[in-house]
Amino acid sequence: MKTKSLYLTLAIFAPLHPLQAAEVRKPNILLILADDMGYSDLGCYGSEISTPNLDRLADKGVRFTRFYNSAKCEPTRASLMSGQYWQHSGFGVKRGLTMGEAMKSADYDTFALGKWHLDGNPVERGFDHYFGHLGGGSHYFRTNSSHRLDDQPFKSKPGEKFHTTDANAEYAIKFIEEAHRKNPDKPFFTYLAFNAPHSPLQAWPEDIAKYRGKYRAGWDELREQRYQKQLKLGITKPEWPLSPRQATIPAWDSLSDLEKDFEETRMAIYAAMVDRMDQAIGTVLAKIREMGEEQNTLVIFLSDNGGSPSDPSTADRTPAGLLGDSGAGRDGYWYGLGWANLSDTPFRSFKCEMGNGGITTSCIASWPAVVKTPGAIIDQPSHIIDLMATIVDVGGVAWPAEHAGRKIAPLPGKSLRPLLAGEPRAPHEALYFHLFHNRAVIQGDMKLVSDWDQPWQLYNLATDRTELKDLAKSDRGQAASMQKRWEDWYAEVSEKRYTPGGGEAIYRRQADNSEKFQKQGGIPGEQEKAKPKPRKKKQAPTN
Numbered sequence: 001m002k003t004k005s006l007y008l009t010l011a012i013f014a015p016l017h018p019l020q021a022a023e024v025r026k027p028n029i030l031l032i033l034a035d036d037m038g039y040s041d042l043g044c045y046g047s048e049i050s051t052p053n054l055d056r057l058a059d060k061g062v063r064f065t066r067f068y069n070s071a072k073c074e075p076t077r078a079s080l081m082s083g084q085y086w087q088h089s090g091f092g093v094k095r096g097l098t099m100g101e102a103m104k105s106a107d108y109d110t111f112a113l114g115k116w117h118l119d120g121n122p123v124e125r126g127f128d129h130y131f132g133h134l135g136g137g138s139h140y141f142r143t144n145s146s147h148r149l150d151d152q153p154f155k156s157k158p159g160e161k162f163h164t165t166d167a168n169a170e171y172a173i174k175f176i177e178e179a180h181r182k183n184p185d186k187p188f189f190t191y192l193a194f195n196a197p198h199s200p201l202q203a204w205p206e207d208i209a210k211y212r213g214k215y216r217a218g219w220d221e222l223r224e225q226r227y228q229k230q231l232k233l234g235i236t237k238p239e240w241p242l243s244p245r246q247a248t249i250p251a252w253d254s255l256s257d258l259e260k261d262f263e264e265t266r267m268a269i270y271a272a273m274v275d276r277m278d279q280a281i282g283t284v285l286a287k288i289r290e291m292g293e294e295q296n297t298l299v300i301f302l303s304d305n306g307g308s309p310s311d312p313s314t315a316d317r318t319p320a321g322l323l324g325d326s327g328a329g330r331d332g333y334w335y336g337l338g339w340a341n342l343s344d345t346p347f348r349s350f351k352c353e354m355g356n357g358g359i360t361t362s363c364i365a366s367w368p369a370v371v372k373t374p375g376a377i378i379d380q381p382s383h384i385i386d387l388m389a390t391i392v393d394v395g396g397v398a399w400p401a402e403h404a405g406r407k408i409a410p411l412p413g414k415s416l417r418p419l420l421a422g423e424p425r426a427p428h429e430a431l432y433f434h435l436f437h438n439r440a441v442i443q444g445d446m447k448l449v450s451d452w453d454q455p456w457q458l459y460n461l462a463t464d465r466t467e468l469k470d471l472a473k474s475d476r477g478q479a480a481s482m483q484k485r486w487e488d489w490y491a492e493v494s495e496k497r498y499t500p501g502g503g504e505a506i507y508r509r510q511a512d513n514s515e516k517f518q519k520q521g522g523i524p525g526e527q528e529k530a531k532p533k534p535r536k537k538k539q540a541p542t543n
Contacts (some may be wrong), residue, residue, distance in 0.1 A: 007307020026106070026187045027367065028297040030288070030392050032275075032281060033080070035073060035198040036364075037352060038307030041274055045362045046230040046345060048214065048222070049271045054301060054351075054364060060374050061299070061366025061422060065235055066381045066461075068442070070304050070471045071435045072352050073136060076304040076384055077117050077193075083388025085409045085432060087234060092119030097403055099388060099437075100126025103189040106397045111175040114168040114193035123150050127191075128179075131171035132166075138195050139331055140164050140202035140273075163204065165196050167274070169280035171288045180291055189391065191286065196277040199308070201322065202329035203272035210275065211268035216260065218244060219338045220460035226345040234377050236346050242464040243348040243357075249338045258318070263338065265319040270335045295368045298394055298541040299369025300387065300416075302363040307343030308351040310335040346466050354433050354440035354449045355467055365420055369372040372422035381442060382416060383431050389413035432489045437500065441486040447471075448482040456483055 040046040044058040070076040075086040082089035082096045089096050098118075100110045104126045110133070112122035114132040122130040131154070135146040140163055146156040149171075156162040172192050179188055215222065223242065230236040245251070254262065288297050312336045315321055341357075342349050349355020363382070365371075377383035392399055393415035400408050418425040435441040440449040445462040458472040460477045472479045490498045 001371050005070070017209055018219065025031075025185065025296065025528075026108070026396055027369070027394055028110075028187045028288070028293055029103075029189045029395065030284070030297060030299045031079075031189075031191050031391070032299070032301040033114075033193040034196055034277060034301070034303040035193070036305065036308040037197050037274065037303040038340065038345075039303075039347060039357070039360050040180065040226045040230065041197075041303075041307075041343050042362055042364075044233065044280075044364070045235055046226040046233065047274075048211070049274050051276050051278040053276065054077055057299060057301065057366045058364045058375070060368055061364055061371050062373075062376045063376050064365070064378050067195070067302060067361050067363035067378055068359050068383045068431060068433070069303070070384055071305050071354065071358045071433065071438065072476035073115075073198075073304050074117055075435055079384045080304075080387055081118055081191075081309070083392070083413055084386055085385060085412065085493055087434065087490070088409060090329070091171060093125075094119060094407075095259075096124045096408055097190045097400075098122075098127075099189065099191060099391060101403070102388065102392055102397050102399075103395055104128075105400075107186070108395060109175075109183075109188040111172065111177040111179075111188065111190045113172045114164075114174075115193065115195050115198075116193070119287060121148060121151055122191075125189075129171075131175075132168060134191070134229050137198060138164050139200065140195070141328065145424075157353040158396070163276070165194055165276050165280050168192060168194060169283050172284050176284075177287060177291070180293075184291075187395075191393070192281075194277050194280070195378055199310075199334040200329065200331045201266055201269040201273070201335060202331070203269050203331040205327040207276050208269055208327070208329075210471045211271040213264070213268075214271070215264040215267040218255075218260070218263075219249070219342045220252045221531065223342050223345050226342070230346060236465065239463060240346065241468060242321040242346045243466045243468060245298070246337070249341055252338075259515055261374050262322065263336070265322050266333060267339045267342075267466055269322065269329050269333075270339065277439045298365070298367040298370075298391075298420075300363070300390075302384075303361045304361065305351045306347075306349070306358045307340035308334065309337040309340040310334055310351075348467060349451070352435060352438065353451045354435075354438045355451065356465065358438075359433055359440070365416060367420055370417075370420050376422070378419050380419060380425065381421075381428060381431060383413065383428065385411070385413035386416055387413070390416045393417050421461050426510035430485060432486060433492075434490060434498075439486060439498070441482050441489070443482055443485065446478060446482065448479060448486065458482070 029076045042054050043051045044055040070079045071084055072093050078086035078091055078093050079087050080101045081098050082093045084096055103110050112127040112130045117136045130319045131149050133146045138144055143156045176188055222386045227242040287295055315330045322333055344357030347357035349357035349455055351358055389411045394417055431442040437453045438451045445460055447459045447461050448456055456472055456479055457470045459467045
């Protein structure tokens, strides 16, 4: 009878939350960010590029099909690191806590690796250790003046076998392993922000060799191949047709053999950069497994924006020019508009713009102790602002009302934790976007968008994920309501009303110079930066 009473007491007080054993100790968190990688560039999102480590992570975890970013490197990092829309935090995170500061308050070891592109140094902003470059970009085979190891300048040695992708992973392992050796019960938060596959196009020759000749089929055929693979994977649906090739991109078959030689070579280098990033991620994940921490480690991978169509280089447009004497790639090269269109399959639009090709990111989350349905695909809209809300939730952080004598705004994001556990999560009332002269708001399945101050367009993402059927004229009431919602949000976070100006002129220059864009690639506003223009409007850096 006593035994039965004991069982009954245990049953009454047993935890009912599905995390149960995982909650005995706080989870480790590994947040991985790629730079300028399009939606379809991973194998598990439709690509022909070899990404076995991230594909396995997706098999063990979940993939998101409606995860949104802030369209560009710097604003995405500001939103990610602060948990706020960047219009509130400011570029660089000028207001609010960083992830490092939040997780330190919950007694985590905190490490940052790779591209920072925010104010200060990570070790000044809540991180115990840092290795990487503080600026917006880096050569891959040598360091630059912004490289740091903690707070000290770091220089690669002449003749040293150095590659920034490999080095980021090596230092991540070093930091994690040393901390685990000192205190195996203390969890870690690691922010691993790769420069890859951001320009310049540079990769190890052996990685490039794997892809030479694979892109001779060209962007038209390969976009169709990726789209068909996405259909099989369940990443897209037949009712969402593949968006057409952008008008300023020439048909692959119209290129000369010399042009095809150059184009296929630069895409081979880009693919090699993604491949090497996956290899580097694999070494970090292997170390976590070796430490016996895989089950209780939340790993999240995503990209900061869609594929970058910018191509300002005036360097020799030949394979030899691309590869240089070392065969590993030279500084100054980008992969261009045609391949960015491939990266963003099945969507239209690019980095900086608000079409789904610009703001939708591949996102994988794995936490074996929690994920109930490995390999699941999650279609609920989520956003970069949700990442801080997630790590605060799983890390047991009490979000403060004040920090260092300053008021801290509540988090606008929603934790991803219920979605990982297969539980319902209340949807966002709306998600907001703004960069330069580009604007968008998503409310439920409806999306209102304007790029370069063009007239607002309205899309139903449930039936038209690739944004081919504009409903703005047929549903004027919905469009007007959502426009007002966006304008009110912008006025609140920016403390001023939005004033159009300049964007339409930039858009018209692109349309009027389509031949130039066909040959050189680019996005409105960024391509013009290659040559000085009178009375040019100041914009944020393009890295």
